[in-house]
Amino acid sequence: MDELRLRPLRPADGPGFAAWGLDRRFCEVAGWRLDRSLAGHEAHWRWVIAEPKADHLRLAAVLGEEVVGYVDFAGSEVGWRELGYVVGPSARWGRGVGGAVARAGVEYGFGVLALREIRAEALDANVASVRILQSLGMTETGRGEDDSFLGEPSFYRRFRLSKASADGTYARVHKLAGGV
Numbered sequence: 001m002d003e004l005r006l007r008p009l010r011p012a013d014g015p016g017f018a019a020w021g022l023d024r025r026f027c028e029v030a031g032w033r034l035d036r037s038l039a040g041h042e043a044h045w046r047w048v049i050a051e052p053k054a055d056h057l058r059l060a061a062v063l064g065e066e067v068v069g070y071v072d073f074a075g076s077e078v079g080w081r082e083l084g085y086v087v088g089p090s091a092r093w094g095r096g097v098g099g100a101v102a103r104a105g106v107e108y109g110f111g112v113l114a115l116r117e118i119r120a121e122a123l124d125a126n127v128a129s130v131r132i133l134q135s136l137g138m139t140e141t142g143r144g145e146d147d148s149f150l151g152e153p154s155f156y157r158r159f160r161l162s163k164a165s166a167d168g169t170y171a172r173v174h175k176l177a178g179g180v
């Protein structure tokens, strides 16, 4: 896979994100509205990109030349943010992109935002998302709110990763790979 990088959103990204709104499977899993027209999605994204919220940083995930997803850092507390990650359209799922996007988010959070802790939640029924958080070496810290996933009842599972434990995991992986 090409290297995946994160960068600020650009106005030109809007139509690409908006097009995911026509992908029914994507909308159902991601929790996007199903009743919005393409023009409605485009207007929504114009607004999201033009008027970012102070407590919600969203970055485009770019693979090669293509925008394949985005990462969210939500919150305004000192030292930690809540990580979110999305890959679109659904035809891209199941090929390791989601894991790479989330990993890039963790690296950005600790390396660029200098966070001490990254938190995340995944619905229990969203197996790929839970798997991603486990693969990042996150610690499960408890049960969050009830919600539904694809029309079935589910509940959020809460996870956390501290910079110290992420550094430790990286060092172990690096050592196993023969690094110093």
Ligand SMILES: CC(C)(COP(=O)(O)OP(=O)(O)OC[C@H]1O[C@@H](n2cnc3c(N)ncnc32)[C@H](O)[C@@H]1OP(=O)(O)O)[C@@H](O)C(=O)NCCC(=O)NCCS
Residues within 6 Å of the ligand: 029, 030, 083, 084, 085, 086, 087, 088, 092, 093, 094, 095, 096, 097, 098, 099, 100, 121, 122, 126, 127, 128, 129, 131, 132, 135
């Ligand atoms: C969740 C999401 C990011 C996953 O993206 P993806 O590109 O399919 O993820 P990956 O291909 O990297 O798969 C991640 C892991 O889940 C597993 N997986 C993927 N789809 C799966 C499925 N349908 N059932 C079971 N496991 C699955 C993969 O095997 C992989 O596990 P591994 O690392 O042990 O091999 C994507 O479905 C998405 O954008 N969903 C909408 C938004 C969302 O739910 N975000 C998460 C909450 S913020």
